Amino acid sequence: MSKRRNVCVIGCGISGLSVAKLLQQHEFNVTIVSESDPRIIHSDPTFSSLFPAASVIPRSVNSGEIDSLFEESLSHFDALHEQQFPGLKIHEHFELFASGKDLPGYAQYMDAFSTLEEFRDSFHPTHSGLAIQAGWKFNCYFADWSLYYPALLNSVLEAGAELQIQSLEKDDLRDLPFDIVVNCSGLGSVELFNDPNGLLYRGHLLQILEAPMLKNPNGDTVSYNFSPGAEIYHTESGNAQDVYFYPRSDGWILGGSRQEGRLDEHGIWTGEQTISPNIEIDGTVIPEQIFTLHKNILYETFGMELDRFTKRKVKVGYRYLRKKEEGLRLETEEIHNRLFIHNYGHGGAGVTLSWGCAEKVRQLLRKNVS
Known part of the structure; x- marks a missing residue:
């Protein structure tokens, strides 16, 4: 384009920042409107980008475009890693199961993918009481959140984006002084855009502070998912958990939970509760399995005593996932005689698909703006 265009991005989570960064690189002036100030540490569970596991793995999202979006994201992460962007690392990641499991659809995209049969006799996380029956490992990108998110935010602001801290209501959309608006408001889209097609999940993360990076015998950083089976760990409605x-860099993140529910008119969680067995840590009740399963695996695999690390914090966050029949929303809509581009409903794949979705937003802009 011959002159810079002005764009408003609603939301300052990972989706909003990725869109802002990419549009800046293509000659757009960007204003970000955010209900929460991302420069201030707070515990608002609706601001989901404060609570990501941040592995780049395409799971927990509904979309027919996942493959193309993920491939596009990977190309951006490749470039960022080559530039040594802060916090972007590569893990040897294991996904392990106490029962049989089919290979995931993303197997073809993951570097150095191999199945349990190929590494059963070599290093991998183990549990003393639960035999591993299926699984795989691969190398994947991981965004070390205490480094990656602030670096991305700073780069967007330093490139000239204006950040406006403002809580938007539906009627405010008419008065936004922009011809182009990109909606990355996530859960906020339920009210702002009358979207009834979402599912809300609550997750618990246990952060172990001042814990060391853990490595495999080759010196590579290791992470894992472990599914013990529904008989060991399940939600109130019986859904199996992992x-x-x-x-x-700031310690370990131990997850997780995936409780389905909604927020009432006062913003209070209504839905699946944390059932027994549970424990209270940092003033919050969490599923006991988050602590006990990791405690066993960390000792059996790395010789690490979890009880040694007494500085602990619990974080509770929400993930907004659109239903399968609707899926991730990446489309245009005309509202109040201006162009809106929606980019939300990523579920647990916000980081994973962040750059692919940002590129799709850019393409939609090019197609709809002369």
Whole structure:
């Protein structure tokens, strides 16, 4: 384009920032409107980009475009990694199961993918009481959140984006002083854009502070997911749960949970509750399995005593996932005689698909703006 165009991005999570960064690189002036100030540490569970596991793996999202979006994202992560962008790392990641499991559709895209049969006799995470029956490993990108998110935010602001801290209501959309608006508001889209097609999940993360990075015998950083079976770990409605482990520069992230529900008119969680067995850590009740399963695996695999690390924090966050029949929303809409481009409903794949979705937004802009 011959002159810079002005665009408003609603939302300052990973989707909004990725869109802003990419549009800046293609000669757009960007204003970001965010209800929460991302420069201030707070515990708002609706601001999901404060609570990501941040592995680049295409799971927990509904879309017929996942393959193309993921491939596009990978190309951007490749470039960022080559540039040594802060916090972007590569893990040897294991996904392990106490029962049989079919290979995932993303197997073809993951570097150095191999199945349990190929590495059963070599290093991999283990549990003393639960035999691993199926699984795979691969190398994947991981965004070390305490480094990656602030670096991305700073790069967008330093490139000239204006950040406006403002809580938007539906009626405010008419008065936004922009011809082009990109909606990356996530859960906020339910009210702002009358979208009834979402599912809300609550997740618990246990952060172990001042814990070391954990490596395999070759010196590569290791992370894992482990599914022990529904008889060991399930939600109130009986859905099987898994736990995951990611080492970061500020400690370990131990997850997780996936409880389905909604928020009432006061923003209070209504839905599946944390059932027994549970424990209270940092003033919050979490499923006990998040602690006990990791405790066993970390000791059996790395000789690490989880009880040694007493500095702990619990984070509770929400993930907004659109239903399968609707799926991730990446499309245009005309509202109040201006162009809106929607980019939300990523579920647990916000980081994973961030750059692919940002590129799709750019393409939609090019197609609809002369």
